[in-house]
Amino acid sequence: MARRKDSVPMADVPRAQACPKCSRVNSTAGAKTLQVEMRPVLTREVFAFPDALAEVSCVKCEGCGHWICLDYRIELDDNPEIDLNPE
Ligand SMILES: [Zn+2]
DSSP, X not given: OOOOOOOOOOOOOOSEEEOTTTOOEEEXXXXXEEEEEOXXXXXXXXXXXXXXXXXXXXXXXXXXXXXXXEEXXXXXXXXXXXXXXXX
16 A cells, blocks of 8 residues: 555635636635546656546636636545656
8 A cells, every 4th residue: 555645624615705807706605626637747856646636626706707716635546756866
Protein backbone atom coordinates (compact mmCIF):
# COMPACT_ATOMS: atom_id res chain seq x y z
CA MET A 1 0.00 0.00 0.00
CA ALA A 2 1.28 3.40 -0.91
CA ARG A 3 1.51 6.00 1.74
CA ARG A 4 -1.33 8.39 1.60
CA LYS A 5 -1.57 11.92 2.83
CA ASP A 6 -4.62 12.79 4.82
CA SER A 7 -7.13 14.79 2.87
CA VAL A 8 -7.65 18.31 4.01
CA PRO A 9 -11.32 18.74 4.85
CA MET A 10 -13.37 21.32 3.04
CA ALA A 11 -13.52 24.70 4.69
CA ASP A 12 -16.84 26.06 5.84
CA VAL A 13 -18.51 27.68 2.88
CA PRO A 14 -19.61 31.29 3.34
CA ARG A 15 -23.33 31.93 3.01
CA ALA A 16 -22.89 34.33 0.13
CA GLN A 17 -20.19 34.79 -2.45
CA ALA A 18 -19.65 37.66 -4.88
CA CYS A 19 -19.13 36.69 -8.51
CA PRO A 20 -15.60 37.57 -9.68
CA LYS A 21 -16.98 38.44 -13.13
CA CYS A 22 -20.07 40.56 -12.54
CA SER A 23 -19.81 41.15 -8.73
CA ARG A 24 -23.33 39.89 -8.16
CA VAL A 25 -23.63 38.41 -4.69
CA ASN A 26 -24.95 34.86 -4.88
CA SER A 27 -26.35 32.73 -2.10
CA THR A 28 -24.29 29.59 -1.66
CA ALA A 29 -27.32 27.60 -0.47
CA GLY A 30 -27.47 25.87 -3.83
CA ALA A 31 -23.77 25.10 -3.99
CA LYS A 32 -22.89 21.84 -5.70
CA THR A 33 -20.01 19.50 -5.15
CA LEU A 34 -18.60 18.22 -8.42
CA GLN A 35 -15.90 15.66 -9.04
CA VAL A 36 -13.35 16.82 -11.58
CA GLU A 37 -10.53 14.75 -13.00
CA MET A 38 -7.16 16.32 -12.37
CA ARG A 39 -4.82 16.88 -15.29
CA PRO A 40 -1.58 17.89 -13.65
CA VAL A 41 1.21 19.61 -15.51
CA LEU A 42 4.38 17.61 -15.08
CA THR A 43 7.71 19.31 -14.59
CA ARG A 44 11.26 18.03 -14.22
CA GLU A 45 10.83 18.08 -10.47
CA VAL A 46 7.36 16.51 -10.39
CA PHE A 47 7.76 13.88 -13.06
CA ALA A 48 4.99 11.51 -12.10
CA PHE A 49 1.64 12.35 -10.68
CA PRO A 50 -1.05 9.80 -9.84
CA ASP A 51 -4.55 9.97 -11.22
CA ALA A 52 -6.46 12.25 -8.98
CA LEU A 53 -9.94 13.52 -8.49
CA ALA A 54 -10.67 16.99 -7.27
CA GLU A 55 -13.85 17.55 -5.36
CA VAL A 56 -14.97 21.07 -6.14
CA SER A 57 -17.59 22.96 -4.21
CA CYS A 58 -19.02 25.58 -6.51
CA VAL A 59 -22.06 27.74 -7.15
CA LYS A 60 -23.34 29.12 -10.45
CA CYS A 61 -23.73 32.89 -10.64
CA GLU A 62 -27.37 33.86 -11.13
CA GLY A 63 -26.32 36.94 -13.03
CA CYS A 64 -23.89 35.73 -15.68
CA GLY A 65 -23.73 31.95 -15.32
CA HIS A 66 -20.08 31.98 -14.25
CA TRP A 67 -19.15 29.07 -11.98
CA ILE A 68 -17.69 30.35 -8.72
CA CYS A 69 -15.32 27.97 -6.97
CA LEU A 70 -15.88 28.04 -3.22
CA ASP A 71 -13.42 25.37 -2.19
CA TYR A 72 -11.81 22.23 -3.51
CA ARG A 73 -10.11 19.16 -2.22
CA ILE A 74 -7.85 16.83 -4.10
CA GLU A 75 -8.09 13.08 -3.62
CA LEU A 76 -4.94 11.22 -4.47
CA ASP A 77 -4.62 7.46 -4.87
CA ASP A 78 -0.88 7.75 -4.42
CA ASN A 79 1.70 10.40 -3.70
CA PRO A 80 3.29 12.35 -6.53
CA GLU A 81 6.89 11.45 -7.27
CA ILE A 82 9.12 14.40 -6.71
CA ASP A 83 12.80 14.61 -7.49
CA LEU A 84 14.35 17.76 -6.13
CA ASN A 85 17.68 16.93 -7.76
CA PRO A 86 16.94 16.08 -11.38
CA GLU A 87 19.91 15.23 -13.57
ZN1 LIG B 1 -21.58 36.68 -12.38
